[in-house]
Amino acid sequence: MKAAIQLNGVSKVYKEKKAVDDLTLSIAEGTVVALLGPNGAGKTTTVSMILGMHQPTKGTVKLLGGDPRDQRVRDRIGAMLQDVSVIDGLKVGETIDLFRSYYKKPLPLDYLLKVSNLKAEKNKFATALSGGQQRRLGFALALAGDPDVIFLDEPTVGMDVTSRQLFWDTVKAMAGRGKTIVLTTHYLEEADSVADRIVVINNGKLIADGTPSEIKAETTGRVISFVAGQAVTTEALLALPGVTDVEWSGRRVKLYSTDTDRLIVALVENRFDMRDIEIQSGGLEDAFQALVQQAN
Numbered sequence: 001m002k003a004a005i006q007l008n009g010v011s012k013v014y015k016e017k018k019a020v021d022d023l024t025l026s027i028a029e030g031t032v033v034a035l036l037g038p039n040g041a042g043k044t045t046t047v048s049m050i051l052g053m054h055q056p057t058k059g060t061v062k063l064l065g066g067d068p069r070d071q072r073v074r075d076r077i078g079a080m081l082q083d084v085s086v087i088d089g090l091k092v093g094e095t096i097d098l099f100r101s102y103y104k105k106p107l108p109l110d111y112l113l114k115v116s117n118l119k120a121e122k123n124k125f126a127t128a129l130s131g132g133q134q135r136r137l138g139f140a141l142a143l144a145g146d147p148d149v150i151f152l153d154e155p156t157v158g159m160d161v162t163s164r165q166l167f168w169d170t171v172k173a174m175a176g177r178g179k180t181i182v183l184t185t186h187y188l189e190e191a192d193s194v195a196d197r198i199v200v201i202n203n204g205k206l207i208a209d210g211t212p213s214e215i216k217a218e219t220t221g222r223v224i225s226f227v228a229g230q231a232v233t234t235e236a237l238l239a240l241p242g243v244t245d246v247e248w249s250g251r252r253v254k255l256y257s258t259d260t261d262r263l264i265v266a267l268v269e270n271r272f273d274m275r276d277i278e279i280q281s282g283g284l285e286d287a288f289q290a291l292v293q294q295a296n
């Protein structure tokens with residue numbers, strides 16, 4: 001598949017601080033990628049280099065096969081960054097129309113008002129919008145030119161529940177139309193539900209890269225739980241392959257394991273007395289914490 005974004009050995013140094021450290025990353029067209037990492041990990045710096053707003057100290061960045069600062073590339077990019085700058089004296093509808101006028105094939109104004117949940121605010125001055133509404137305006141502006149690659153930097157901060165839901169529905173619909181979407185977020189459940197791929201950055205370095213389930217399985221392992229017969233003991237369970245912990249709740253037991261496939265085989269072979277068997281994956285939140293801790 002063609003790469004929409006290609007970073008090769010990219011570093012960014014601010015005075016003493018290495019904000020991004022030798023990052024190599026390729027993002028295929030049509031994927032939704034969530035860039036995760038703790039505060040100061042280098043997410044915003046990475047996005048701003050992909051967008052051509054900052055020059056890497058070392059390495060190369062390609063966006064849609066070209067230079068991010070090339071106008072032909074810029075015409076196909078939409079970005080919703082952390083600070084939305086609204087224009088004094090322009091109403092919401094006029095602001096969106098101004099952005100639409102920069103592009104050859106803009107999306108219709110009504111559609112942009114609808115997906116940003118700003119229909120009722122169309123004739124309000126943009127400067128009079130609340131913080132959450134301004135972010136939604138930022139979303140409408142990012143989509144105005146019907147871009148092929150969309151960057152969303154902590155997009156849902158300050159959005160209420162309804163706007164958030166509508167926002168993610170729209171992002172999913174965009175992805176369904178083959179758009180490439182790169183987002184950063186601290187809301188891991190959102191990344192889990194929307195992203196095809198998760199890239200975790202810490203101290204400017206890539207520390208994990210995979211689908212949400214791969215990231216979860218790699219770090220937290222899985223849990224097998226069942227209702228155990230009276231003869232089943234903690235000692236016997238701890239002796240099984242890959243079992244790292246055993247937790248009881250009445251007769252229901254939870255086995256934490258690094259290798260659930262082998263564990264299931266062993267449970268069956270050893271004829272453990274089991275009912276109501278369940279297999280669960282750990283959450284992305286746990287995986288993220290574990291990854292960052294391992295890396296520090």
Ligand SMILES: Nc1ncnc2c1ncn2[C@@H]1O[C@H](COP(=O)(O)OP(=O)(O)OP(=O)(O)O)[C@@H](O)[C@H]1O
Pocket residue numbers: 014015017018019037038039040041042043044045046
């Ligand atoms: N213009 C700048 N001058 C100096 N240092 C900077 C500058 N921009 C970022 N940094 C530093 O680079 C590092 C990475 O910052 P960046 O904003 O990319 O992190 P982030 O992962 O986006 O964090 P957050 O989750 O808090 O938004 C931080 O240590 C930050 O202090």
